[in-house]
Amino acid sequence: MKIITLKNEALQSEKIAQDTAAFIRKNPGALLCLAAGDTPLEAYRQLIRLQAAGEVDLGSVYYVGLDEWEGIGRETSGSCMQVMFDGFYDPAGIPADRIVAWNGLNDDPEAEKKRIEDWIGLRGGIDFTLLGIGMNGHVGFNEPGTGLPEGCLRVKLDETTRRVSVKYFGRALPIEYGLSIGAGELKKAKKVFLIASGRHKAEIVMKTARMPASAEVPSSLMTDHPDITLYLDEAAAEQLG
Ligand code: F6R
Numbered sequence: 001m002k003i004i005t006l007k008n009e010a011l012q013s014e015k016i017a018q019d020t021a022a023f024i025r026k027n028p029g030a031l032l033c034l035a036a037g038d039t040p041l042e043a044y045r046q047l048i049r050l051q052a053a054g055e056v057d058l059g060s061v062y063y064v065g066l067d068e069w070e071g072i073g074r075e076t077s078g079s080c081m082q083v084m085f086d087g088f089y090d091p092a093g094i095p096a097d098r099i100v101a102w103n104g105l106n107d108d109p110e111a112e113k114k115r116i117e118d119w120i121g122l123r124g125g126i127d128f129t130l131l132g133i134g135m136n137g138h139v140g141f142n143e144p145g146t147g148l149p150e151g152c153l154r155v156k157l158d159e160t161t162r163r164v165s166v167k168y169f170g171r172a173l174p175i176e177y178g179l180s181i182g183a184g185e186l187k188k189a190k191k192v193f194l195i196a197s198g199r200h201k202a203e204i205v206m207k208t209a210r211m212p213a214s215a216e217v218p219s220s221l222m223t224d225h226p227d228i229t230l231y232l233d234e235a236a237a238e239q240l241g
Contacts, residue, residue, distance in 0.1 A: 078168030141178030
């Protein structure tokens with residue numbers, strides 16, 4: 001796994017945006033799967049700036065949502081859908097027919113999983129994925145112990161994930177399950193970016209990059225992908241030695 005460490009989060013985001021733009025330029029028509037969460041938001045703003053400068057056409061590729069909190073929809077601030085549409089898809093002007101995102105309000109999770117799997121199948125698989133590392137090492141909602149499932153899954157959320165969710169919603173919502181693309185499906189992508197920033201991620205980054213791969217640290221299961229890059233700021237890289 002290639003590791004790129006930048007001095008701070010601003011420089012890290014700039015580099016992630018540049019490298020994502022380079023992939024998009026080379027792969028028109030590709031299917032991208034981009035994480036929500038806080039870590040990539042500045043990189044998404046940078047990508048929109050690159051598009052405004054004429055350096056990339058973000059509407060030249062397709063998108064699939066990575067995950068969603070079950071029972072939560074776009075009208076809830078902090079849902080993955082709200083974060084991605086308000087933070088990226090809408091300001092980037094991506095045409096609606098290029099995006100398929102999870103609907104956390106669908107009361108038939110099996111149908112929802114199939115809808116996402118069908119879109120991935122229609123586009124011939126995910127080509128590129130950008131994944132944030134969670135405090136427990138999850139990628140998407142592939143929680144510790146989930147392994148490398150292909151297709152999509154409904155997961156009982158880990159206690160850490162439920163605790164961390166307060167930062168998105170500003171309060172504790174009674175969420176028990178998540179819907180996600182499986183880590184094994186994500187691992188089939190041609191290119192994988194893993195990202196983490198801040199000192200609070202230093203320990204899980206060390207476990208991801210320096211300890212033997214383990215199902216207890218889902219991000220570590222991605223590290224033997226043939227084209228994976230871990231983007232860090234110096235604070236997140238602190239325990240790498
Ligand atoms: C979001 C997602 C999550 C986050 C992860 C890191 O779509 O799938 O796995 O990427 O929890 O979240 P932040 O970036 O908020 O620390």
